[in-house]
Amino acid sequence: MINELLLKQIAILSAIAGAVLGVLTIIPYINIFSLSILIICLAAFVLVYMKRENLIGIFDMREGAILGAVVGFVSFIAASIVYVPCDIILGLIPPFRAHFVMRFFFNSFGSFVVMNMLIFFVALLSALMNAFAGLATSYVYELLTGLKKESNESFDFEIK
Numbered sequence: 001m002i003n004e005l006l007l008k009q010i011a012i013l014s015a016i017a018g019a020v021l022g023v024l025t026i027i028p029y030i031n032i033f034s035l036s037i038l039i040i041c042l043a044a045f046v047l048v049y050m051k052r053e054n055l056i057g058i059f060d061m062r063e064g065a066i067l068g069a070v071v072g073f074v075s076f077i078a079a080s081i082v083y084v085p086c087d088i089i090l091g092l093i094p095p096f097r098a099h100f101v102m103r104f105f106f107n108s109f110g111s112f113v114v115m116n117m118l119i120f121f122v123a124l125l126s127a128l129m130n131a132f133a134g135l136a137t138s139y140v141y142e143l144l145t146g147l148k149k150e151s152n153e154s155f156d157f158e159i160k
Contacts, residue, residue, distance in 0.1 A: 009055055010067055011074050013046050018075030022082030026090065039122075042075050043068030043130035044137045051141065060148070061138045068134020073127035080119045 021042070024034040037045075047067060050056040059067070142148055 006056060006067075007070065009050070010046065010070055013050065014042065014071040014075040015078040017042055017046060018078030019082045021075070022079030023086070025079065025083050026086050038075060038079055039072075039126045040129050041133045043071040043134040046071050046075075047134055047137045058148075059138055059141075061135050061142070064138025064141075065131045065135040068137070069127040069131035071134065072130025073123050075130075076123040076126040077119070080123070084115075084119075 018038065021034045021038045025031045025038075027034075047056070047059075047064065
């Protein structure tokens with residue numbers, strides 16, 4: 001059975017990190033770096049932070065990949081929830097009219113549906129990339145500390 005408290009902590013931390021990176025994505029020269037961190041390696045930062053603060057115990061590579069996927073998906077959705085309204089509001093101000101992409105997606109209902117589909121599928125891509133980052137983080141952690149989780153300590157995922 002999955003530790004639900006750990007899953008909630010991971011979701012909350014990744015949503016906060018995603019929201020912060022969503023705000024940073026609005027800034028023109030920082031946006032490429034914040035978007036790259038968001039999609040590629042945010043899970044490594046979240047897992048290292050949780051390990052440093054003793055919020056997470058020993059985790060193996062499978063758990064690292066699963067937790068990384070959760071971090072990637074939740075953080076990208078949170079970043080999109082913050083970024084899209086801010087970009088639309090900035091697009092209404094005359095000096096910032098260069099942001100025409102988000103206004104294009106709100107011209108009709110079909111465009112709005114396409115935008116939501118794009119956000120969902122890029123969030124799945126972010127989950128995949130962050131799953132690998134979580135797997136690599138747990139592998140490096142096992143190499144550095146020499147601690148391995150016993151096979152009977154591993155938790156099972158059950159759908160209720």
